[in-house]
Amino acid sequence: MGYKSWVRIARCQLLVTCLFILVLTVGCCILTVITGLGSHFTIFTEASPADNTIRYLHYTMVLYGSFVTGLLILTFLLSTISVLRESQHFMATAFIGFGFLFCALMAGLTWTQECQSQVDASILDIYDNLYEQVLRGYPEKAQERLFQAHDIFQCCGKIWEQQGTSTPHIPCNNTADDKDCVSVISQVLHVHWYWVWTLLLSSLGLTVYGMALSSFLYFSLPRGNIWERRGEYSLNGGLTGPPDATADTPLIQLLPYQSAQ
Known part of the structure; x- marks a missing residue:
């Protein structure tokens, strides 16, 4: 398989990667909206x-989700334009975008690993606090x-x-009286x-794969035999002279306009 074929394959793979990044962008946007506006979380905040x-953790999660969604959209646009325009500058910018996205995702993975238990414990503590307030007859707002x-x-x-029994002190408006709220909240x-x-x-x-593809295509661009439309301009037929032209024929007579006359 020739080098041109490898470049075509890399271009197609980068476009497919951009398509999957677009799907992940929609997923991140939906998850951010659910985290920020979903009743499962706003009731506790x-x-x-x-x-x-x-409150701080919830705000941080929503802000981080919005930031990652914006980076995904920007990386998708830069990568797609760099492939379609066959531009070395756009390809370098797309690689930088993948690099920023990689750093943001690694920071998010580290943060979620460290703060997951803290978020779960805080939400369960808020429910326990509401439950105890209602049992002790605190204001009706808690109830x-x-x-x-x-x-x-x-x-x-x-x-x-x-x-192993549920407390009968608090009546419920729904019919799911046999479900433990602590277990249900933990499952959600x-x-x-x-x-x-x-x-x-x-x-x-996808970010790591996109970085590899964009760097490969970036270093392939300066080589003139890589991209199909680069350096393949042909002038055959443009300066076709008359059949009786010889080596001593003036150049002006070889032009198409003079030939037509």
């Missing part, structure tokens, strides 16, 4: 105290938020591990983190 870390949490997660109360958080890790790892793999 609104009920948390002002000094609780969950209203607790009932909203029960309706959102389709659960009711907590099950004591020692006795587990599913959410699963999708976060899936999108981050998929984006990281």
Whole structure:
């Protein structure tokens, strides 16, 4: 297989990579919207105290998701334009975009690994705090938020591990009286983190692959025999002279206009 064939394959693979990056961009955008506006998370951030870390963590997660989504869109555009325009400058910019995206994804993976347990513990602590406030007869606002949490997660109360029974002190408006809210909330958080890790790892793999392809195409551009339309201009037939032209014929007579006369 010749070098031109390898370059064509690399160009096609980079375009396919851009297509998958676009799909991941849509996924990251949807996940960011769910994290920022989803009732599963806003119910706890609104009920948390002002000094609780969950407010800062929730804001950081939404801001990071928006930043990664923007980087994915920018990298997709630069990579696609660099292949279609066959521009060395755009290809270098696309490689730099992949590099920034790689750093952002690695930072996100490190952050989620360190803060996942902290986020889960903070959310469960907020639910426990609401539950205790309602049991002790605190203001009705806590009871209203607790009932909203029960309706959102389709659960009711907590099950004591020692006795294995649910507390009968708090009535529920839904029919899922046999579901432990702590277990349901933990399961919802587990599913959410699963999708976060899936999108981050998929984006990281495509980013590394895109960096390799863009660097290969960048160094291939200066070589004139690589891109199909570079350096292949032909003037055959443009200066066709009359059949009786000889070596001593003046050049002006070899032009198409003079030949027509």
